Amino acid sequence: MSPVRNARVVYKEVPEGFPIPGKTFVYDDSQTIDLENVPLNGGVLFKVLVVSVDPYMRRKMQDPSVDFHLGLFKVGEPLYNFSVSKVVRSENPALKEGDHIYGVFRQTAHHAWMEYAHPYSKKGDVAFVTAASGAVGAIVVQLAKADGLKVIASAGSDEKCEFVRSLGADVVFNYKTTSTREVLKKEGPVQMYAQRLAFPRSPTRSYWDNVGGESLDAALEWAAQKAHFVICGMISNYNTGEPYNVKNLQQVVWREITFHGFLVTSLWPKYDEEFNRMFPPRVASGELKYKDDLVRGLENAGQALVNVLSGTNFGKCSVVVADE
Amino acid sequence: MSPVRNARVVYKEVPEGFPIPGKTFVYDDSQTIDLENVPLNGGVLFKVLVVSVDPYMRRKMQDPSVDFHLGLFKVGEPLYNFSVSKVVRSENPALKEGDHIYGVFRQTAHHAWMEYAHPYSKKGDVAFVTAASGAVGAIVVQLAKADGLKVIASAGSDEKCEFVRSLGADVVFNYKTTSTREVLKKEGPVQMYAQRLAFPRSPTRSYWDNVGGESLDAALEWAAQKAHFVICGMISNYNTGEPYNVKNLQQVVWREITFHGFLVTSLWPKYDEEFNRMFPPRVASGELKYKDDLVRGLENAGQALVNVLSGTNFGKCSVVVADE
Structure with missing residues (x-):
């Protein structure tokens, strides 16, 4: 299998006011990755399927002198956030190919x-x-x-x-x-x-x-x-x-x-166990309702973030990077 | 014993900005009281010795349309606050002549x-x-x-x-x-x-x-x-x-x-008992220090309040109305 696209949204500069896609961050699909041969060094290779888009990400785009508890994005490096991903290859016994992992935001x-x-x-x-x-x-x-x-x-x-x-x-x-x-x-x-x-x-x-x-x-x-x-x-x-x-x-x-x-x-340490036990069934049964606002394609992630910051989204915004 | 002076500081109008003694409130010593013959109707007659002066009193000087939890002062009526007072006469068996009662602010x-x-x-x-x-x-x-x-x-x-x-x-x-x-x-x-x-x-x-x-x-x-x-x-x-x-x-x-x-x-219901048991001895022993800012004479109460509001007092401000 030949190398495949390994796209990223690269953070370019600290924005003033609203971030501007193409200026504050740019979509970059110039890199590729050899899925079969990239060395894992005991780690795991994931394929990201869905990435969450959240207002707090703006807080991570500030002058490096600002002290923020959760850390800042670094200019020249990709943006990141919670996601649902699939394991492509693994040298870690806790995870095997085809496993899905996730961070839950609700x-x-x-x-x-x-x-x-x-x-x-x-x-x-x-x-x-x-x-x-x-x-x-x-x-x-x-x-x-x-x-x-x-x-x-x-x-x-x-x-x-x-x-x-x-x-x-x-x-x-x-x-x-x-x-x-x-x-x-x-x-x-x-x-x-x-x-x-x-x-x-x-x-x-x-x-x-x-x-x-x-x-x-x-x-x-x-x-x-x-x-x-x-x-x-x-x-x-x-x-x-x-x-x-x-x-x-x-x-x-x-x-x-x-x-x-x-x-x-x-609050994670205190409530995660109860949440993971109680909440998914209530969502699955339809007892708890919510609205997804899905944006397709990583190339649209920058605009999705601007939408979330300006309130033009409707519901929980996520970028669908790949279906499988 | 003939009637004695029964002075008050009467609240005259809602102030804008700092209260102005003589305008916002006026000292009025025109009234007298007959200590021996005033009817008590089962109540108690007090002589006020010391009155506390506190910034929150400004909050009670507002347009009557304002809803304040502790109530507002009423135009035409005397200002009031916590005090140390002495019982002059009593028809209430719980209090007898010479008893001192107080409200503690610290x-x-x-x-x-x-x-x-x-x-x-x-x-x-x-x-x-x-x-x-x-x-x-x-x-x-x-x-x-x-x-x-x-x-x-x-x-x-x-x-x-x-x-x-x-x-x-x-x-x-x-x-x-x-x-x-x-x-x-x-x-x-x-x-x-x-x-x-x-x-x-x-x-x-x-x-x-x-x-x-x-x-x-x-x-x-x-x-x-x-x-x-x-x-x-x-x-x-x-x-x-x-x-x-x-x-x-x-x-x-x-x-x-x-x-x-x-x-x-x-917080009174939760902490008063402990406070009354523990605090006065610590103050009396000198372990806990504080500073009194005593102003003599009820006629100076208005200026004392202005001092407290502007920070020109130094320590806990009280007006000494009478020594005994």
Whole structure:
């Protein structure tokens, strides 16, 4: 068998604002790999089938002087993220040809809900979930309903709202056409708030600019006493420009609010076993719903990431690199 | 015995920015009271000896439409706060003439430290305490040292810093002349942060304007992973003007920070018994130090409150109304 294509998306430079495919990163299919003869040195050769595309990847594109817990992408090297892959060859006895391995992302919602929301929730409490049609939000809505909460949910289009309604949310609104403050004033106060803490700035996408900050501000304004704010580790963040000015932060004191900032990596040891036992069957049976947003071809991965950062995706975004 | 003076400080109008004695509230000694003959209807007649003066009182001076957990002062009625008082006459069998009753304030530091800091602290961790010469801060410094922490502390004058150093703090600086960011960069990262969350605005007191926001921003910038931020319920807040724009709030996610917003009232049931048993002996023995800032005469109570709000007091401020 002759060498085959071994394509990559190479990180080229630290972006200002939104990454630009072809500039921030380029698709490069110039390399090949000899699957039969490449030395493994006791390791494993994988074929990547599906790669997850997640907002936190933007955080890894920063000046090397920035200290980030999970490490930064390095200029000149390929982007990487969690994937489903198939073992092509193996010199490791734990894995054999044809095995599939994976990293699961939807656990962010599960782990965070179990750690920060479930212990503080009681039937009838009000939860407010932003980005509710997304990879994390859609599962949070369903976990909140399962705990007996009244769920207020926001999303960025009428189509997304329709999907969120089908998940069982009680109050669903399009935050681009409806005032978050007015909805929370009417339907709150909010005991439980879950969102991606997003303060992105872009001169060309005004609807997206302030949604994180404005939602947080509205939630602070209409928070219940002793509310819990679960601030998800997936964030769209830009190096340039002033962040949104959160005006109601002092409500942290007056309403005795707890902020739970977290990265899901810290919760893996505590919740992975339960998640792997309980969650896949609930998804397989259709009890838990979610939406896949599949993009075909690694050459489209850069645009897929931009879509995720700008909110034009719908559901959990993954790039299908190969079917088998 | 003829009727005696029964002075009050009457709340006159909702202030914009700093309250103004003589305008926001006025001292009124026109009323008298007949101590021997005033009907008690089964109640108790107290003589107030000492009244506490605390920043949170500003929060009670707002438009009546504002919903505040602890209630607002009412225009036309006297200001009130915790005090030490003596029983003059009593028709309640639980209290007899000459008894002293009191509300203790220094428990804010104790209760909050026990609930939000002690369980997460380990020897050698770094704590950063702002307003460290104040009623709450001075005790926090000593509790942190007792737990084996390295304590970085800031205060607003060299004299105050000297006092904080005498409490055992490891690194003490005047935030008006030294950059908080630079100190934390050198001495951090910060695992535990305790401050009054203050975002006041006043065009005439620029040094005070941003100290709350800037300290918080610096602490977020130099926070350790999984840091705990204890946000104290005593706050200087103004209705007018934009609040300080906290630029590093996204570190809540990346550093996995927990914000503990609280009002000490919620912690009373859990910690009062222990506090009342353990704390007064430690203060009486001199093991725990603090600084009193006593202002004599109820007619000076208004200015005392302004001093507390602007940081020109030094230590725990109380008004001595009468010696006996």
